[in-house]
Amino acid sequence: MASNAPSRVLGIDLGTTNSCCAAIIDGEVRVFRSSEGENVTPSVVTFFRDAPPLAGRAARRMATAAPLDTVFSVKRFMGRKATDPAVARDAGLVPFRVEAAPNGDAWVRAAGRSYSPPEVSALVLAKVRRDAEAYLGEPLREAVVTVPAYFSDAQRQATKDAGRIAGLEVLRILNEPTAAALACGLDPKKGQRVVVYDLGGGTFDVTVLESRGGIFEVRSTNGDTHLGGDDFDQAVIRILVEAFKERHGIDLAADPMALQRLKEAAEAAKIELSSSPVADIALPFIVAGPAGPLHLEHRLTREAFNAATARLVHATLGPCITALADAGVVRERVDALVLVGGMTRVPEVRRAVEAFFGRPAVPDVNPDEAVAVGAAIQGGILRGQVRDRLLLDVTPLSLGVRVSGGLFSRLIEKNSTIPCRKKAVYTTANDNQSAVRISVYQGENALAADNIFLGDFELVDIPAASKGSPKIEVSFDIDANGILKVRAVDKASGRAQQMRISPNSGLKEEELRALSASAKREGAAALRHDEAEQFLLTCRKLVEACQSEVAGADVDRSAVTQWLKGVAERLPGESLEALRGSLKELNQCVLRLRVARRA
Numbered sequence: 001m002a003s004n005a006p007s008r009v010l011g012i013d014l015g016t017t018n019s020c021c022a023a024i025i026d027g028e029v030r031v032f033r034s035s036e037g038e039n040v041t042p043s044v045v046t047f048f049r050d051a052p053p054l055a056g057r058a059a060r061r062m063a064t065a066a067p068l069d070t071v072f073s074v075k076r077f078m079g080r081k082a083t084d085p086a087v088a089r090d091a092g093l094v095p096f097r098v099e100a101a102p103n104g105d106a107w108v109r110a111a112g113r114s115y116s117p118p119e120v121s122a123l124v125l126a127k128v129r130r131d132a133e134a135y136l137g138e139p140l141r142e143a144v145v146t147v148p149a150y151f152s153d154a155q156r157q158a159t160k161d162a163g164r165i166a167g168l169e170v171l172r173i174l175n176e177p178t179a180a181a182l183a184c185g186l187d188p189k190k191g192q193r194v195v196v197y198d199l200g201g202g203t204f205d206v207t208v209l210e211s212r213g214g215i216f217e218v219r220s221t222n223g224d225t226h227l228g229g230d231d232f233d234q235a236v237i238r239i240l241v242e243a244f245k246e247r248h249g250i251d252l253a254a255d256p257m258a259l260q261r262l263k264e265a266a267e268a269a270k271i272e273l274s275s276s277p278v279a280d281i282a283l284p285f286i287v288a289g290p291a292g293p294l295h296l297e298h299r300l301t302r303e304a305f306n307a308a309t310a311r312l313v314h315a316t317l318g319p320c321i322t323a324l325a326d327a328g329v330v331r332e333r334v335d336a337l338v339l340v341g342g343m344t345r346v347p348e349v350r351r352a353v354e355a356f357f358g359r360p361a362v363p364d365v366n367p368d369e370a371v372a373v374g375a376a377i378q379g380g381i382l383r384g385q386v387r388d389r390l391l392l393d394v395t396p397l398s399l400g401v402r403v404s405g406g407l408f409s410r411l412i413e414k415n416s417t418i419p420c421r422k423k424a425v426y427t428t429a430n431d432n433q434s435a436v437r438i439s440v441y442q443g444e445n446a447l448a449a450d451n452i453f454l455g456d457f458e459l460v461d462i463p464a465a466s467k468g469s470p471k472i473e474v475s476f477d478i479d480a481n482g483i484l485k486v487r488a489v490d491k492a493s494g495r496a497q498q499m500r501i502s503p504n505s506g507l508k509e510e511e512l513r514a515l516s517a518s519a520k521r522e523g524a525a526a527l528r529h530d531e532a533e534q535f536l537l538t539c540r541k542l543v544e545a546c547q548s549e550v551a552g553a554d555v556d557r558s559a560v561t562q563w564l565k566g567v568a569e570r571l572p573g574e575s576l577e578a579l580r581g582s583l584k585e586l587n588q589c590v591l592r593l594r595v596a597r598r599a
């Protein structure tokens with residue numbers, strides 16, 4: 001598979017909970033041990049006022065002593081705005097403070113200072129890199145870093161920034177399930193449909209891939225950027241808090257120190273339940289009661305754990321259905337099921353997923369290491385050490401621009417293979433219009449405002465011309481990392497303007513999920529902007545044509561004109577449902593006008 005080459009590329013799985021690092025050494029993929037001797041490094045950093053920060057296992061140990069200064073799950077805040085409702089939700093799950101930076105991004109506060117999420121992640125990456133360098137005794141500068149398939153452009157950018165801050169050149173940002181597929185030993189030359197189910201500490205991804213002639217091609221991706229092991233831990237914490245409240249009348253959730261100990265105990269119990277039917281949780285001196293210190297003791301059975309988390313396990317199956325539908329693959333035709341992410345060690349998760357797909361998972365996949373191994377293989381592909389695989393990837397949501405009437409014009413369809421480039425020609429809406437604003441959105445809804453705004457720019461100095469005559473060519477370019485460049489050029493004057501989607505564009509992941517889900521519902525019936533515009537135009541023309549002929553009681557001309565005007569004005573702000581209603585009414589109006597004209 002591989003041959004020696006001078007420069008080594010690190011494959012890094014930068015996880016919500018843990019990170020893992022691998023590289024090709026002597027032709028084989030090796031997973032590095034941390035300086036603490038573990039195959040994973042906790043993605044945790046503790047900050048101090050008067051000492052350098054600690055990252056990894058040591059920081060994880062500090063979480064109890066310094067809960068407010070120990071940052072974990074920072075991946076949940078990467079590339080996100082503080083105003084994002086999901087940030088507020090996630091901030092409620094961590095003891096440290098999450099606040100708005102001057103640019104509106106979500107930053108974290110620890111030891112009296114604010115830190116951007118890429119800065120925090122960079123400390124984890126730097127630790128992972130140091131440990132790998134110490135093991136190999138050589139400097140390492142290049143890396144392939146993985147992200148959840150659902151990560152938006154801003155989140156990918158933020159991940160790249162983290163690498164740069166850690167002194168790494170990030171050669172490629174790779175989707176985690178794609179990396180897992182590369183790693184799990186499936187023969188890419190054998191035609192197979194592969195489902196990668198990845199349930200990690202904070203995110204869930206499901207990807208449908210097809211392998212053919214040495215190529216792994218991503219057919220569809222779906223998932224939930226807010227579902228993972230942390231939620232299972234929270235379910236256990238709730239059981240413990242409730243039981244304690246019932247017994248002692250004290251709410252442990254109000255005490256950050258107790259909460260941190262509860263979190264650790266909950267996770268440990270969850271892990272224990274993967275191999276044992278019961279877990280005994282004992283937290284002495286958890287809180288001081290009126291009559292002295294109180295202890296928490298609880299026996300958690302696997303049944304109670306399964307019952308409390310059944311909802312979460314079930315929540316992963318919806319995205320599986322969507323991903324299969326998007327890929328046009330029926331469950332029975334899946335050839336291989338790959339389970340990755342630490343949470344797939346939970347027996348009930350494994351059972352439910354295998355039952356859903358009606359087949360056992362591919363054996364011997366190490367769920368903690370597979371993604372890093374795949375990233376190392378991708379590094380090998382980029383450096384020519386691995387020659388028998390080529391990897392194609394897709395963009396998870398459609399990309400397009402806002403056009404007149406507030407509608408969304410798609411340039412790149414969801415699940416298009418990347419890198420890719422698409423062009424479309426637009427024009428002006430007014431006579432002598434000298435500038436056009438190119439507003440870029442991501443999503444599946446017919447109205448731009450219902451999608452996610454990525455950024456905008458103006459193309460100015462368009463020579464005077466009557467409306468509809470200038471030809472403005474807009475091109476979208478997505479590179480191999482899923483990062484978008486948009487360019488607009490006025491064909492007549494050659495004036496051009498372009499933009500790289502900025503990392504501060506504030507994408508909302510829970511919107512992303514909702515968009516993907518609503519797009520599925522809307523399916524083929526989704527209203528196309530050009531249809532709507534065309535329809536309105538037809539109606540207006542009909543009204544004009546009828547104006548001299550239509551009179552009297554049959555059709556109230558001015559009322560119809562007025563009504564059409566109202567619809568046109570409302571159009572940009574209308575929901576898709578309302579728009580459909582308006583179109584139905586318009587249809588009836590056209591019929592009435594036609595009848596009136598014939599009469």
Ligand code: AMP
Nearest residue numbers: 015018200201229271274341342343345
């Ligand atoms: P990852 O993000 O893939 O590193 O997954 C981390 C998540 O997997 C965390 O929520 C861990 O608590 C969980 N996890 C790791 N090992 C186990 C295990 N043996 N049983 C249950 N959960 C586990």
